[in-house]
Amino acid sequence: xxxxxxxxxxxxxxxxxQLAVMFIAFFTSRIILGALGEVEYGVMSLVGGLAFSFxxxxxxxxxxxxxxxCFAHGKDDRSELKEVFNAVAxxxxxxxxxxxxxxxxxxxxxxxxxxxxxxxxxxxxxIYYCTIISLAVTLTATMFDSVLISRENMKVYAYISxxxxxxxxxxxxxLLLYSDCKLIWYAVATMCMTVxxxxxxxxxxxxxxxECHIRLHWDKAKIKEMGKFIGWNGIGTIVFALNExxxxxxxxxxxxxxxxxxxxxASQVNNAINHFSSNFLVALYPQMxxxxxxxxxxxxxxxxxxxxxxxxxxxxLLFLPIMLRxxxxxxxxxxxxxxxxxxFLLWIIIYSIVSVFLTPQWYAVQSExxxxxxxVVINIIFIMTLPVSWILLKYGFPPQxxxxxxxxxxxxxxxxxxxxxxxxIGLSIKRYISNILFPCVLTVCxxxxxxxxxxxxxxxxxxGLIVNxxxxxxxxxxxxxxxxxxxxxxxxxxxxxxxxLSHVVDR
Numbered sequence: 001x002x003x004x005x006x007x008x009x010x011x012x013x014x015x016x017x018q019l020a021v022m023f024i025a026f027f028t029s030r031i032i033l034g035a036l037g038e039v040e041y042g043v044m045s046l047v048g049g050l051a052f053s054f055x056x057x058x059x060x061x062x063x064x065x066x067x068x069x070c071f072a073h074g075k076d077d078r079s080e081l082k083e084v085f086n087a088v089a090x091x092x093x094x095x096x097x098x099x100x101x102x103x104x105x106x107x108x109x110x111x112x113x114x115x116x117x118x119x120x121x122x123x124x125x126x127i128y129y130c131t132i133i134s135l136a137v138t139l140t141a142t143m144f145d146s147v148l149i150s151r152e153n154m155k156v157y158a159y160i161s162x163x164x165x166x167x168x169x170x171x172x173x174x175l176l177l178y179s180d181c182k183l184i185w186y187a188v189a190t191m192c193m194t195v196x197x198x199x200x201x202x203x204x205x206x207x208x209x210x211e212c213h214i215r216l217h218w219d220k221a222k223i224k225e226m227g228k229f230i231g232w233n234g235i236g237t238i239v240f241a242l243n244e245x246x247x248x249x250x251x252x253x254x255x256x257x258x259x260x261x262x263x264x265x266a267s268q269v270n271n272a273i274n275h276f277s278s279n280f281l282v283a284l285y286p287q288m289x290x291x292x293x294x295x296x297x298x299x300x301x302x303x304x305x306x307x308x309x310x311x312x313x314x315x316x317l318l319f320l321p322i323m324l325r326x327x328x329x330x331x332x333x334x335x336x337x338x339x340x341x342x343x344f345l346l347w348i349i350i351y352s353i354v355s356v357f358l359t360p361q362w363y364a365v366q367s368e369x370x371x372x373x374x375x376v377v378i379n380i381i382f383i384m385t386l387p388v389s390w391i392l393l394k395y396g397f398p399p400q401x402x403x404x405x406x407x408x409x410x411x412x413x414x415x416x417x418x419x420x421x422x423x424x425i426g427l428s429i430k431r432y433i434s435n436i437l438f439p440c441v442l443t444v445c446x447x448x449x450x451x452x453x454x455x456x457x458x459x460x461x462x463x464g465l466i467v468n469x470x471x472x473x474x475x476x477x478x479x480x481x482x483x484x485x486x487x488x489x490x491x492x493x494x495x496x497x498x499x500x501l502s503h504v505v506d507r
Contacts, residue, residue, distance in 0.1 A: 024165040028165070032172050032175065033261075033334060035182060036175070039116075043116045045261060045263075046114065046252055046260045047111070047128050065088045065143050067229070068226060069150035081211040085211045085214075086214060087226050088143055088146075088226060092142070100132060104129065107128050115257065126183065126184045126187045134194040134195075137195050144201050147205050167197060236382075239383050247389065250386075259338075261338045293367075304427075307360040309439065311359060316447075317477070320447065320448065320472050321451075321469035325455070325460075332462070340400065344399075344403070347407070350407055351403055357414050357436070357437070358417060365420070365424055374417070374420045381409060381416060382409060442483055443476075446483070451475060451476075454475075
């Protein structure tokens, strides 16, 4: 199977996964919000998010595992595959134990800082500690997720994700059977489901992949190499966790749990749609690392430019119709919509669209391996969002200002990142602007006002939602093909479609 075919096949599996996950997750959220109410839902989102933030190292460990496993695959070195997995397994166990102990120890201190109805105190503690246990299991399973991704086995990765959201849907329905202790039941049931699903993933990898065997052998050189990479990576995940949960705490202190509920709902919509773009990039990432490891620079740079344009295009195609009809979609989904949800969703969409340009740059830096300077500089800029948001909220700005700050900060990070990537991999800034930034900005400038104008003439009902979404998608596809694609890419797509159609006619 060719690399392009493999990327396309894996992207299809990930898209199928995301469609199922998104549909079930949205339905699940409506049931949970209806069963718990705004206050309890807000408390659950806040406390569960705070507890899960102790897993900030899981992302850095996952990034390191994927990078080193893909690098070993690129060099076709089977012994190194086993060494990498064994080293990362020992690091996961050690760091996971530290996080579990630390999270449990300082839990009462964190909970004591929050605002919530006193009658929910017992439930708050259950949510917190069940989430910590779920985190420990999820952290262990993360290295096996990385094995699937490095092996480019997105089929199993997709199936496991779908099983997980189906389990969460079942738990959501079970809330309707309880009149008391709903939060406690939800926390315990979710923890048990996590153990079952992640355990199945671990079993599959042990059975099918020879590198997935842990030996109590401390390879000092390999662990030092990976530990350095994880340490630098960890700076980014720590800053992200501080910003995410710090923002949640700020909103809780200034506005109370109802605004936390609004932010939680808006973030859920954003995450579901944002994953469509990230799925494409996840499918592309192993090929980028493998091509760099094999010394195929032209292929690596081609994948870099390709990921930047198409990551944006996939996100814009899905986000524009939602942005234009977000009020109706939220009402259709939830019925009663907490205040600020719509404005949060608008700003989160803007933030996600801007942020998509950072991902290919980060993948390029990880592939090359020198991430220290990148992590320090980018995250010094990123951490400034929290104190700036606090100052603005202190002066009476509305809650959505936290996302306006994030958008402005992200634009600064993109500009800085381009300069660092230029130094690391020899990126041409002029070519990056002409090939990626300019076409993407032009696409927004052309399609947004036209679709906004068309949207104003279409009725605000379900049929209008379908018609407006179809028009937006078709209009975007036309202009994306015209502006983002090169002549060669357009010819390749037309040729492929013609061949597919001729096969269908012949049958």
